[in-house]
Amino acid sequence: xxxxxxxxxxxxxxxxxxxxxxxxxxxxxxxxxxxxxxxxxxxxxxxxxxxxxxxxxxxxxxxxxxxxxxxxxxxxxxxxxxxxxxxxxxxxxxxxxxxxxxxxxxxxxxxxxxxxxxxxxxxxxxxxxxxxxxxxxxxxxxxxxxxxxxxxxxxxxxxxxxxxxxxxxxxxxxxxxxxxxxxxxxxxxxxxxxxxxxxxxxxxxxxxxxxxxxxxxxxxxxxxxxxxxxxxxxxxxxxxxxxxxxxxxxxxxxxxxxxxxxxxxxxxxxxxxxxxxxxxxxxxxxxxxxxxxxxxxxxxxxxxxxxxxxxxxxxxxxxxxxxxxxxxxxxxxxxxxxxxxxxxxxxxxxxxxxxxxxxxxxxxxxxxxxxxxxxxxxxxxxxxxxxxxxxxxxxxxxxxxxxxxxxxxxxxxxxxxxxxxxxxxxxxxxxxxxxxxxxxxxxxxxxxxxxxxxxxxxxxxxxxxxxxxxxxxxxxxxxxxxxxxxxxxxxxxxxxxxxxxxxxxxxxxxxxxxxxxxxxxxxxxxxxxxxxxxxxxxxxxxxxxxxxxxxxxxxxxxxxxxxxxxxxxxxxxxxxxxxxxxxxxxxxxxxxxxxxxxxxxxxxxxxxxxxx
Numbered sequence: 001x002x003x004x005x006x007x008x009x010x011x012x013x014x015x016x017x018x019x020x021x022x023x024x025x026x027x028x029x030x031x032x033x034x035x036x037x038x039x040x041x042x043x044x045x046x047x048x049x050x051x052x053x054x055x056x057x058x059x060x061x062x063x064x065x066x067x068x069x070x071x072x073x074x075x076x077x078x079x080x081x082x083x084x085x086x087x088x089x090x091x092x093x094x095x096x097x098x099x100x101x102x103x104x105x106x107x108x109x110x111x112x113x114x115x116x117x118x119x120x121x122x123x124x125x126x127x128x129x130x131x132x133x134x135x136x137x138x139x140x141x142x143x144x145x146x147x148x149x150x151x152x153x154x155x156x157x158x159x160x161x162x163x164x165x166x167x168x169x170x171x172x173x174x175x176x177x178x179x180x181x182x183x184x185x186x187x188x189x190x191x192x193x194x195x196x197x198x199x200x201x202x203x204x205x206x207x208x209x210x211x212x213x214x215x216x217x218x219x220x221x222x223x224x225x226x227x228x229x230x231x232x233x234x235x236x237x238x239x240x241x242x243x244x245x246x247x248x249x250x251x252x253x254x255x256x257x258x259x260x261x262x263x264x265x266x267x268x269x270x271x272x273x274x275x276x277x278x279x280x281x282x283x284x285x286x287x288x289x290x291x292x293x294x295x296x297x298x299x300x301x302x303x304x305x306x307x308x309x310x311x312x313x314x315x316x317x318x319x320x321x322x323x324x325x326x327x328x329x330x331x332x333x334x335x336x337x338x339x340x341x342x343x344x345x346x347x348x349x350x351x352x353x354x355x356x357x358x359x360x361x362x363x364x365x366x367x368x369x370x371x372x373x374x375x376x377x378x379x380x381x382x383x384x385x386x387x388x389x390x391x392x393x394x395x396x397x398x399x400x401x402x403x404x405x406x407x408x409x410x411x412x413x414x415x416x417x418x419x420x421x422x423x424x425x426x427x428x429x430x431x432x433x434x435x436x437x438x439x440x441x442x443x444x445x446x447x448x449x450x451x452x453x454x455x456x457x458x459x460x461x462x463x464x465x466x467x468x469x470x471x472x473x474x475x476x477x478x479x480x481x482x483x484x485x486x487x488x489x490x491x492x493x494x495x496x497x498x499x500x501x502x503x504x505x506x507x508x509x510x511x512x513x514x515x516x517x518x519x520x521x522x523x524x525x526x527x528x529x530x531x532x533x534x535x536x537x538x539x540x541x542x543x544x545x546x547x548x549x550x551x552x553x554x555x556x557x558x559x560x561x562x563x564x565x566x567x568x569x570x571x572x573x574x575x576x577x578x579x580x581x582x583x584x585x586x587x588x589x590x591x592x593x594x595x596x597x598x599x600x601x602x603x604x605x606x607x608x609x610x611x612x
C-alpha cells in the first residue's frame with residue numbers, strides 16, 4: 001500500500017441514519033483523556049464519518065452495511081467489511097505479535113475469487129478488527145455503554161460517538177498517546193488457505209460470509225477450538241487507577257490465578273462494568289454474587305480483583321458473628337506473652353461482653369455508662385468503650401490485648417477488593433448494619449468509627465463483593481438497608497458441559513479428550529438427576545469433576561498406562577464423584593444405576609465394584 005493502513009475522515013458526508021452526528025462539540029462537552037494536542041490548537045471535536053457508521057453497525061444501532069468481526073480459536077481477529085454499493089467484500093485477519101497488530105488482507109468477490117488488497121481506502125475494516133481491543137479501554141467502555149442506551153437521534157448518542165471516534169483516533173494515530181493501539185502499516189497478502197483454516201470461535205458482531213460460518217464445537221480432533229482466555233493477560237485488564245503504585249504487601253495480595261484458570265464471561269463482564277462506572281460520581285463499588293456451591297464465585301471474584309489490579313481480601317462469615325467480628329478482633333498480645341480471651345477479661349473488669357451488647361443493648365449501656373441510652377447512642381458506643389477498657393487494662397505496663405483489623409477494614413482503608421463470603425448465614429440480620437455507613441459509594445458519609453476509636457473513610461478503589469448461596473439450609477435474607485446499597489447483583493450460572501470440560505482440562509492437563517468430555521456430561525447429568533429425584537446431602541459439580549480427573553490420572557499412572565483409560569476413570573469415580581453425590585447408600589446406588597451406568601459400561605463398573 002502506498003498510503004498508511006488507517007486514515008480518518010472527519011466532517012464527511014454521513015449516511016442519512018447518522019445525520020445527527022455531523023455536529024462538532026467544544027472540548028468542554030466532549031473530550032478524550034488521550035488527546036495530547038495542545039488545547040490552544042484545537043477548540044472542538046468532530047466525528048469520523050466511516051468509523052461512526054461501522055461502530056453503529058457493530059453495536060446494532062443501524063444496519064447499513066455488511067460488517068462481521070470475530071475471533072478465531074487461535075486468538076486471531078477477523079473482519080469482513082462491505083458497503084451496499086460495492087461488489088467485493090474487504091476481509092482481513094489480524095494477529096497480535098509483540099503487542100502490535102499485524103494484518104493479512106484482501107478482497108473477496110461474489111464469485112468467491114480473492115484478490116490482493118490495494119490502497120485508496122480509509123482502513124475502516126482494520127479499525128473494526130482492532131475494535132474489541134480498543135473497547136477494553138475504560139473510557140471507551142463508558143462511551144459504548146452510552147451508545148447502547150440511547151437512540152441514534154439523541155444528542156447523548158451523538159456526543160458519545162464523537163468521544164469514541166476521537167478516543168480511537170488518538171490511540172491509533174498519536175504516538176504520544178498514553179494508551180496506544182499499535183499496528184503494522186502495511187498488510188500482507190491474504191490467501192485462500194488463510195481463510196480456510198480460520199476457525200471462528202467467537203463472534204463480536206454480524207454473521208460471517210467469507211470465513212467459516214459455524215462456530216466450532218470441541219472435539220477430540222480439535223479440542224483447542226474451545227476459547228480459553230489466558231490469565232496471563234488478566235492483570236490490570238480494567239484498572240481502576242492506572243497511576244496507583246501498590247506497596248509490596250498490596251502487590252503480594254493481587255491474585256495471579258495462573259494459566260489453568262478459565263475466565264468465566266460473567267467475571268470479565270463484571271470487572272469491565274465496575275471499571276467503566278468510575279466516570280460516575282458514585283460508581284459500582286458494592287456487588288452481590290450468588291449461586292450454588294462450586295460455581296466458582298470465589299475464583300471469579302479473584303479474577304475480578306486481578307483484572308481491576310486490586311489487592312484481594314477475604315472475610316468468611318459464621319452464624320454467630322456479631323458486629324465486632326465484622327470490624328476486627330481483640331486478640332491476646334502474644335508478642336508480650338499474653339494469653340486469655342475477651343469474655344474472661346470483661347468479667348474480671350465487671351463490664352459487659354460483646355455478646356452481652358448484642359443480646360441486651362440497654363442493660364449493657366447502663367452498666368458501662370451508668371445511664372440509659374439516648375436516641376443517638378448505639379451498640380457501636382458500647383463496643384468502643386469495651387475495647388477502650390480492655391486495651392487500657394495493663395499488666396506491667398503492657399497491654400493484655402491488641403486490636404486487629406478485619407480483612408474488610410483493611411480493604412476499605414487501603415483500597416482493595418474484599419469478598420465477604422456467606423454473609424447471609426449470620427443469624428442476626430442486624431449485624432451487617434454496622435457496614436451501612438461504609439457501603440456508601442464515596443463522599444463524606446462513607447466512614448466508620450472502629451472499636452479502638454479510629455475513624456476511617458472508604459478508599460475510592462475499594463470494591464466489596466458479597467458472595468452467597470441462597471439455597472442452602474440456614475441461609476437468611478440480607479438486611480434491607482444493606483441490600484439497598486448493593487449496586488450490582490449477578491446470578492452465577494451453573495457451568496455448562498463445555499465450561500466444565502475446559503476448566504478441568506486447563507487445570508489438570510487430562511490427556512484423553514473423549515473421556516473427559518464424557519465425564520463432564522456425566523457430572524451434569526448426575527447433578528440434574530439428584531435435583532429431579534430430590535437426592536440431598538451430597539454434591540456433584542466443578543470441584544468433583546476436577547477431583548475425579550486428578551484421581552483418574554493418578555490411577556492411570558499406578559496402572560502403568562500410556563493414556564488415561566476408561567477403567568481408570570471408573571475406578572476414580574467410585575472414590576470421588578460417586579461417594580459425594582449423597583450420604584445415603586441407597587441414593588448412591590440409585591445414581592449409579594440411573595445415570596453413571598448410562599455413560600460407562602455397567603459390566604466394567606460392577607467388576608471394579610466387586611459385583612457380578
